[in-house]
Amino acid sequence: MDQKQIEAIVNAVLQEMNSPAAAPRPLQSAGAAPAPAPSTAGEGPLPDLAGEEVKRWIGIGQPNNAKALGDLRAATNARVAVGRTGTRSRTLPYLRFLADHSLSRDTVFKEIPEEWTTRTGLFIVQTQVSDKDEYLTRPDLGRMLSEEGRRLISEKCIHQPQVQIVLSDGLSTDAMTANYDEILPPLVKGFESAGLKVGTPFFVKYGRVKVEDEIGEHLQADVVVLLIGERPGLGQSESMSAYMVYRPAVATTVESDRTVISNIHKLGTPPVEASAVIVDTVKKMIAQKTSGINLK
Numbered sequence: 001m002d003q004k005q006i007e008a009i010v011n012a013v014l015q016e017m018n019s020p021a022a023a024p025r026p027l028q029s030a031g032a033a034p035a036p037a038p039s040t041a042g043e044g045p046l047p048d049l050a051g052e053e054v055k056r057w058i059g060i061g062q063p064n065n066a067k068a069l070g071d072l073r074a075a076t077n078a079r080v081a082v083g084r085t086g087t088r089s090r091t092l093p094y095l096r097f098l099a100d101h102s103l104s105r106d107t108v109f110k111e112i113p114e115e116w117t118t119r120t121g122l123f124i125v126q127t128q129v130s131d132k133d134e135y136l137t138r139p140d141l142g143r144m145l146s147e148e149g150r151r152l153i154s155e156k157c158i159h160q161p162q163v164q165i166v167l168s169d170g171l172s173t174d175a176m177t178a179n180y181d182e183i184l185p186p187l188v189k190g191f192e193s194a195g196l197k198v199g200t201p202f203f204v205k206y207g208r209v210k211v212e213d214e215i216g217e218h219l220q221a222d223v224v225v226l227l228i229g230e231r232p233g234l235g236q237s238e239s240m241s242a243y244m245v246y247r248p249a250v251a252t253t254v255e256s257d258r259t260v261i262s263n264i265h266k267l268g269t270p271p272v273e274a275s276a277v278i279v280d281t282v283k284k285m286i287a288q289k290t291s292g293i294n295l296k
């Protein structure tokens with residue numbers, strides 16, 4: 001192939017890219033009359049399958065009440081009004097499902113980025129888990145600190161705090177990186193304003209909920225607040241939970257001793273708001289000397 005032929009091909013491709021057929025096709029916005037599904041068969045660039053535009057798309061053709069359908073679509077992040085083809089899903093919602101599923105898988109498998117831990121200045125301790133595969137297959141090991149982890153917290157943490165904050169990747173690394181900046185500073189400030197002695201926050205890599213019992217017992221904390229990544233759902237992979245427990249001990253603390261605030265993320269309970277609820281809950285725990293189902 002000579003230079004001229006190559007240039008002709010490049011020009012033809014560039015021309016095609018500039019043609020209207022190649023431009024992203026606008027999707028249906030909530031409230032307007034439903035449009036045909038945007039092509040996913042090579043007629044133009046695919047829209048961002050995890051993006052807002054696709055989430056808001058209405059896949060029901062010729063609805064009786066387009067306005068009501070639009071209102072329903074706008075009222076929830078659930079997969080409603082996606083339409084169907086016979087008994088099957090339409091292509092776009094199916095591709096969106098696959099994209100959301102990939103996001104969820106990614107956040108479970110992702111390691112906490114080193115830049116993030118460096119930026120936050122948190123020190124890291126590890127559980128008895130040695131890698132992600134083991135984390136997923138051996139939950140028991142994620143409930144116990146490593147020998148080195150125990151040594152580090154003894155050395156670096158304030159002992160006998162009234163409240164000990166612990167952060168952990170858990171099942172969603174994104175929950176930590178997305179919410180940290182808006183939850184930790186207001187939480188520490190809130191506890192300090194309430195006159196509580198706050199321990200040294202740190203990060204537990206590969207943590208499960210029960211690891212907070214060993215930490216609390218070791219540091220003799222009154223209350224432990226564990227901020228941990230939740231198992232991601234489809235389309236929501238940044239959700240964090242706060243598992244709180246009064247005077248935990250490995251041998252005696254049971255699940256019903258914990259109080260949980262879940263669904264902390266920008267589209268659920270926003271992190272700043274959650275921090276206010278956590279501070280209030282911890283104050284109650286300290287006043288009533290209990291947590292979980294016994295807390296009034």
Ligand code: B12
Nearest residue numbers: 170171208209210229230231255256258259260261262263
């Ligand atoms: C997985 C899960 C479970 C699994 C936990 C099994 C396991 N080993 O992972 C099972 C199916 C057993 C379960 C049961 C229950 N769950 Co559940 N669960 C979840 C889910 C989907 C994810 C939790 C997660 O990712 N945790 C983080 C990982 C890292 O933790 P882990 O150490 O691996 O596992 C521990 C936690 O998952 C914890 N846990 C799970 N659910 C609950 C509920 C409560 C009240 C407590 C204290 C602890 C707890 O128990 C595990 C063992 O220590 C959340 C939904 C969400 N958005 O968070 C609901 C969720 C936390 N569960 C909930 C509820 C209500 C329950 C039950 C009380 C249901 C019932 N009526 O029996 C029981 C209580 C179980 C308990 N441990 O005391 C609610 C809590 C609502 C609230 N704010 O109080 C949530 C938020 C779901 C919801 N939206 O309603 N759950």
